């Protein structure tokens with residue numbers, strides 16, 4: 349497993365951000381798909397990837413690819429992998445999959461077949477078999493099976509990577525951590541100017557912005573990963589990687605981070621989440637209407653993720669809110685770059701400013717845009733359009 353294929357999955361539209369991260373970490377981008385990137389490395393490399401990647405969901409270490417006409421083929425091929433060298437008989441095992449094959453109507457059946465092959469093989473070689481179930485707290489195996497082609501991977505992440513460990517209170521309609529990280533990357537914010545996040549909800553954008561600008565490893569709070577349950581896990585190397593990550597993280601930033609929301613329980617949740625992340629001192633929280641948000645001199649980024657009617661909020665009220673966001677941008681945010689993340693393109697038109705850029709994203713399966721507005725200081729060169 350010294351130079352294995354590694355498939356890193358992410359939400360749609362995030363591979364371009366994931367690719368930037370991989371290159372910065374010194375990993376090759378071998379192939380890019382709609383929701384993932386293939387790179388290469390060892391089991392030890394997966395530790396670095398799991399610790400540092402902000403936009404990834406899972407880091408999958410490739411074991412074997414084969415053609416499988418049915419579940420018996422799957423079993424036979426999976427049984428051929430030397431599982432006894434990878435997973436201890438006293439481990440806890442779970443198998444999950446993405447299956448789109450005519451021979452399988454129930455993906456759970458494919459999981460069971462693969463799990464049976466693994467535990468049967470370990471029992472035959474070691475005399476005992478691991479316990480298994482659906483919790484991803486131990487060794488995790490992933491299989492991808494599409495149109496007769498099957499690949500089996502060690503899922504070195506276990507619990508997916510957006511679960512950073514700081515969001516104890518998600519509140520309503522929170523943005524997923526990986527998506528928030530990509531949105532911050534798309535704004536180009538680096539901590540030197542201000543980062544203002546009215547309508548912050550549970551604080552995900554502000555927290556991810558702080559983690560990025562501080563160069564803090566996103567998974568530093570997590571105590572458990574799939575790779576820890578694979579034979580050969582190098583605890584000493586993991587401790588060194590964590591210590592290195594901590595030593596290069598900055599403690600403070602030149603720019604201010606301000607996060608506000610008019611819902612006091614959102615601000616309570618956001619404060620709690622920031623405090624769990626060890627960032628409470630860096631983010632200035634306030635309960636207020638977005639129009640009352642403090643916009644300090646010096647410029648920077650104002651980013652807002654208003655409701656867009658899919659999950660919360662009613663349309664006519666939202667039309668008015670979007671119009672008011674446009675007014676707020678024009679009247680109070682001169683000298684800043686304004687960003688709106690929304691899944692409703694009709695509502696976005698109510699902002700009344702022409703976007704400089706429209707960056708595509710997906711929020712689960714809802715197509716969204718991050719709209720960028722250049723907000724000029726003093727006389728507006730960008731009147732209602």
Ligand SMILES: C[S@@+](CC[C@H](N)C(=O)[O-])C[C@H]1O[C@@H](n2cnc3c(N)ncnc32)[C@H](O)[C@@H]1O
Nearest residue numbers: 522523547548549550552609610611637638653
């Ligand atoms: C879609 S949520 C933001 C979710 C956030 N990105 C997160 O990750 O949790 C929209 C937020 O806007 C807030 N909001 C709605 N109208 C507001 C207003 N007039 N002023 C300030 N906040 C408002 C809501 O309380 C809600 O928390």
